[in-house]
Amino acid sequence: MMISGAEIVIRCLQEEKVDCVFGYPGGSVLHIYDALFKQDQIKHVLVRHEQAAVHAADAFSRSSQKVGVALVTSGPGVTNTVTGIATAYMDSIPMVVLTGQVPSFYIGQDAFQECDTVGITRPCVKHNFLVKDVKDLALTIKKAFHIAATGRPGPVVVDIPKDITAQMCEFEYPKSIQMRSYNPVVKGHLGQIKKAVQILKEAKRPIIYAGGGAILSDAADKLTQLAHKLKFPVTNTLMGLGSYPATDKQFVGMLGMHGTFEANNAMHYSDVILAVGARFDDRVIGNPEHFGEEKRRVIHIDIDPSSISKRVKVDVPIVGNVADVIDELLKLIGSDFKTDPDVDNWWKQIDEWRSRDSLRYKQGEHIMPQFVMEKLYEVTRGDAFITSDVGQHQMFAAQYYKFDKPRRWINSGGLGTMGVGLPYGMGVLMANPDAQVACVTGEGSIQMCIQELSTCKQYGFPIKIINLNNGMLGMVRQWQEMFYSKRYSQSYVTSLPDFVKLAEAYGHVGMKIERPEDVEPALRKAFTEHKNDLVFMDFIIDPVANVFPMVAAGKGLTEMILAEDL
Amino acid sequence: MRHIISILIENESGALSRVAGLFSARGYNIETLTVAPTEDPSLSRMTILTWGSDEVLEQITKQLNKLIDVVKVVDLSEAAHVERELMLIKVRATGKDREEMKRMADIFRGRIIDVTESTYVIELTGAGSKLDSFIAALDAGLILETVRTGVCGIGRGDRILKV
Numbered sequence: 001m002m003i004s005g006a007e008i009v010i011r012c013l014q015e016e017k018v019d020c021v022f023g024y025p026g027g028s029v030l031h032i033y034d035a036l037f038k039q040d041q042i043k044h045v046l047v048r049h050e051q052a053a054v055h056a057a058d059a060f061s062r063s064s065q066k067v068g069v070a071l072v073t074s075g076p077g078v079t080n081t082v083t084g085i086a087t088a089y090m091d092s093i094p095m096v097v098l099t100g101q102v103p104s105f106y107i108g109q110d111a112f113q114e115c116d117t118v119g120i121t122r123p124c125v126k127h128n129f130l131v132k133d134v135k136d137l138a139l140t141i142k143k144a145f146h147i148a149a150t151g152r153p154g155p156v157v158v159d160i161p162k163d164i165t166a167q168m169c170e171f172e173y174p175k176s177i178q179m180r181s182y183n184p185v186v187k188g189h190l191g192q193i194k195k196a197v198q199i200l201k202e203a204k205r206p207i208i209y210a211g212g213g214a215i216l217s218d219a220a221d222k223l224t225q226l227a228h229k230l231k232f233p234v235t236n237t238l239m240g241l242g243s244y245p246a247t248d249k250q251f252v253g254m255l256g257m258h259g260t261f262e263a264n265n266a267m268h269y270s271d272v273i274l275a276v277g278a279r280f281d282d283r284v285i286g287n288p289e290h291f292g293e294e295k296r297r298v299i300h301i302d303i304d305p306s307s308i309s310k311r312v313k314v315d316v317p318i319v320g321n322v323a324d325v326i327d328e329l330l331k332l333i334g335s336d337f338k339t340d341p342d343v344d345n346w347w348k349q350i351d352e353w354r355s356r357d358s359l360r361y362k363q364g365e366h367i368m369p370q371f372v373m374e375k376l377y378e379v380t381r382g383d384a385f386i387t388s389d390v391g392q393h394q395m396f397a398a399q400y401y402k403f404d405k406p407r408r409w410i411n412s413g414g415l416g417t418m419g420v421g422l423p424y425g426m427g428v429l430m431a432n433p434d435a436q437v438a439c440v441t442g443e444g445s446i447q448m449c450i451q452e453l454s455t456c457k458q459y460g461f462p463i464k465i466i467n468l469n470n471g472m473l474g475m476v477r478q479w480q481e482m483f484y485s486k487r488y489s490q491s492y493v494t495s496l497p498d499f500v501k502l503a504e505a506y507g508h509v510g511m512k513i514e515r516p517e518d519v520e521p522a523l524r525k526a527f528t529e530h531k532n533d534l535v536f537m538d539f540i541i542d543p544v545a546n547v548f549p550m551v552a553a554g555k556g557l558t559e560m561i562l563a564e565d566l
Numbered sequence: 567m568r569h570i571i572s573i574l575i576e577n578e579s580g581a582l583s584r585v586a587g588l589f590s591a592r593g594y595n596i597e598t599l600t601v602a603p604t605e606d607p608s609l610s611r612m613t614i615l616t617w618g619s620d621e622v623l624e625q626i627t628k629q630l631n632k633l634i635d636v637v638k639v640v641d642l643s644e645a646a647h648v649e650r651e652l653m654l655i656k657v658r659a660t661g662k663d664r665e666e667m668k669r670m671a672d673i674f675r676g677r678i679i680d681v682t683e684s685t686y687v688i689e690l691t692g693a694g695s696k697l698d699s700f701i702a703a704l705d706a707g708l709i710l711e712t713v714r715t716g717v718c719g720i721g722r723g724d725r726i727l728k729v
């Protein structure tokens with residue numbers, strides 16, 4: 001039977017078991033929206049800005065391991081998605097973005113709402129396609145999902161001219177797909193894995209360093225098993241939080257620019273690093289020359305060969321899917337792994353570093369942001385999905401909310417995109433409708449996608465917005481305080497809205513919390529009495545609280561600035 | 567270090583911009599780049615002359631391999647290979663220079679492929695350095711125009727790049 005290109009798009013999504021699409025209509029996608037209207041298998045979430053559609057699709061994927069899907073119109077619809085696509089790209093999130101394009105016979109003529117979608121998005125996608133023939137449509141969408149989800153995942157854009165969505169064609173969805181130019185490795189090289197086991201046996205000051213790759217490949221359980229067998233300390237990157245239980249005693253905390261004293265020291269002074277789906281980026285190891293001063297052996301498991309030996313020389317590269325490689329490691333190690341006796345001394349050293357208690361802070365007359373995070377952790381019993389924006393609040397959430405499960409910590413690590421928090425909450429709730437979701441944000445970030453409060457009303461997303469309101473672009477202010485002799489150039493936000501009234505104007509519940517003793521009761525109220533409401537919680541916090549420890553940009557990992565009284 | 571990278575890539579529209587974009591985005595050098603379809607019209611072969619340390623070259627090949635349209639990548643300069651570049655050069659050829667130009671072309675085994683009363687177009691093939699020497703050997707004032715294809719190369723003997 002012949003069906004239209006628009007119907008083919010919908011049928012493809014159904015074949016891919018897509019149950020939800022985030023989008024915004026416009027001229028070039030009207031046929032597709034019409035086809036969407038005529039079915040009820042796929043839900044559509046109408047956002048208020050295309051950037052939010054992509055962020056939501058991204059979080060849908062982060063919190064569920066499915067491929068998120070966004071649908072937008074040509075021209076401004078597309079340009080509005082670029083931040084969202086780049087954000088997903090930097091964190092390797094599998095996503096398919098369907099974009100309308102002007103009719104193919106208008107392309108290149110500066111038609112109304114025309115833009116070079118493939119050109120604009122090329123540097124921030126895993127791959128992109130312009131569909132030129134309706135006969136290629138189904139295969140292209142199949143390829144898009146395949147490419148997005150396999151290998152090192154990433155966003156894929158499919159640009160579909162309007163005339164193609166009107167043309168009629170036989171529909172057949174390809175069962176499988178073969179691409180001579182794309183065959184990602186899955187299994188690691190056995191010889192390399194054997195070498196790794198030998199090095200792990202000899203390790204005297206070992207550390208397991210796990211990043212976002214461990215979460216993307218759903219390897220958290222296996223990683224935990226492995227670490228327990230090896231009895232090695234484990235640190236997580238910002239993106240890796242939740243890949244190893246934060247309440248486990250082998251966990252030494254997050255490392256990097258705002259990592260714990262023990263994690264950064266253990267990483268630096270280790271003699272063997274087992275890197276698992278992590279990429280030694282600048283926010284993690286600081287200055288690579290300083291990092292290279294200590295001699296150590298590095299085993300690196302990653303699906304992307306280009307992540308290996310990019311910034312730090314690796315002794316045993318293992319290219320493969322993290323979960324598969326850990327499986328092999330577990331098999332080879334068996335039940336009789338003998339941890340080197342010197343590792344006991346290493347633990348003593350680590351405990352000494354731990355005793356510095358580098359995350360200590362003082363709760364005074366102002367509400368401290370750290371305190372809010374600890375209470376949030378208690379009230380949600382550590383079982384919420386925490387989405388975050390970008391800034392100090394993000395670091396406080398990462399440091400003080402102890403993630404025991406993967407896919408619970410949803411934030412923009414690589415691109416550091418302010419504004420993701422609220423749309424991320426929407427995506428999480430579409431994938432996990434019964435979850436408790438808190439969006440930890442600042443008064444700067446929340447205003448970057450504030451319009452989504454309207455979407456949240458329409459679909460009843462009961463997100464708890466934890467606005468750590470310091471009246472400042474706090475992270476910027478912190479750098480200016482520390483590195484620009486307190487010249488606070490443009491980091492103070494005046495004329496903030498009354499967030500309580502704002503929330504109410506959108507039909508939500510607003511709360512303003514100004515005293516430390518009100519923090520916990522307010523949170524309890526929000527999560528019980530207002531379980532089903534979106535609650536905008538405006539916490540007026542210490543305006544000058546800083547995030548510590550801190551490794552200044554370009555400094556070595558052990559050159560940490562600690563809170564003053566430590 | 568100088569390297570010649572050969573790439574087999576799907577002959578899709580936009581494939582060239584993916585490669586060129588990768589080089590500019592990551593700050594790699596492109597000294598020359600040539601591309602044309604192969605005997606299998608669904609595949610293009612690209613040759614890039616670039617400079618970089620071993621680490622940079624490792625990244626270049628890994629990043630190229632990551633491009634979805636790229637089928638194969640080799641660093642030709644890692645082993646025995648031959649390389650050639652073609653140049654067309656238009657020179658003033660009047661009076662005593664006319665005879666001199668002909669002589670120079672012969673010495674460098676160039677061919678004169680277009681002749682007017684006052685100009686020659688000389689075709690010269692060889693390694694890039696040979697083309698450079700030819701230009702250096704001419705009186706700069708007599709050179710009207712040059713165009714070069716950039717380097718292309720192929721492995722010697724059994725070194726074959728094919729899918």
Ligand SMILES: Cc1ncc(C[n+]2csc(CCOP(=O)(O)OP(=O)(O)O)c2C)c(N)n1
Pocket residue numbers: 389390391392393394416417418419441442443444445446468470472473474475476
């Ligand atoms: C889109 C975007 N623009 C600018 C920045 C740079 N930036 C990083 S943190 C920050 C301040 C964030 O302020 P706020 O959201 O109030 O959070 P706080 O640091 O105060 O917790 C800025 C401007 C960014 N990360 N993203």
